[in-house]
Amino acid sequence: MMKKSFVQIPAFFLGLFCVLFLCPSYAGADVYQYVDDQRVIHLTNVPSGSNYRVLIRERSLRSSLLPDSGPLQELVNRTAGKYGIDSDLVYAVIKTESNFNAKAVSRKGAKGLMQLMPGTAASLGVMDCFHPGDNIDGGIRYLSYLINLYAGDLSLALAAYNAGEGAVAKYGGIPPYAETKSYVRLVLANYERYRRKTAGRP
Numbered sequence: 001m002m003k004k005s006f007v008q009i010p011a012f013f014l015g016l017f018c019v020l021f022l023c024p025s026y027a028g029a030d031v032y033q034y035v036d037d038q039r040v041i042h043l044t045n046v047p048s049g050s051n052y053r054v055l056i057r058e059r060s061l062r063s064s065l066l067p068d069s070g071p072l073q074e075l076v077n078r079t080a081g082k083y084g085i086d087s088d089l090v091y092a093v094i095k096t097e098s099n100f101n102a103k104a105v106s107r108k109g110a111k112g113l114m115q116l117m118p119g120t121a122a123s124l125g126v127m128d129c130f131h132p133g134d135n136i137d138g139g140i141r142y143l144s145y146l147i148n149l150y151a152g153d154l155s156l157a158l159a160a161y162n163a164g165e166g167a168v169a170k171y172g173g174i175p176p177y178a179e180t181k182s183y184v185r186l187v188l189a190n191y192e193r194y195r196r197k198t199a200g201r202p
Helices: 011-021 070-082 087-098 118-124 132-149 154-163 165-171 178-199
Strands: 031-035 040-044 053-056
Touching (some): 070 087, 070 132, 087 132, 087 154, 087 178, 118 132, 132 154, 154 165, 154 178
Antiparallel strands (some): 031 053
């Protein structure tokens, strides 16, 4: 397989990159990303260190939209229904946060499928962030709280999920962090893909 490497790009363009190039029909090498101290996102299929995280697997995006585990899908659907949240939105958050890796740990210490920070997990009563049921229940409850807090504004809710409520309050909207802006765009793009899949549209 031919090796491909991507030049470093500003995080501001990550959402656009994902929408234009990581389309449902894409099938190529695994793509890894790394955000450096200057908030520049590095993309490559040949990671040069352990600080790179998988952005997309080699199989097509369409085939990787949902987890391989049927029980996990059932868990997400049931828990989302319990708290009145669109399961497609939950899938979009999980896909973006951990790519359905229940053991995922971020550099900042967020854990599990919905990448709960220790403090957030504690406030939600989540005892084991690596337990899919506990993590999803806590993550959906937190997401539901944020959606209600911002009167249904998904962009603000997702920004707070990523950067914290304090940051959203400080800036009176989506914080001017490249990572957060990219995160919001990517989750919303994934959300649209899930909604299309649910509706049976290409």
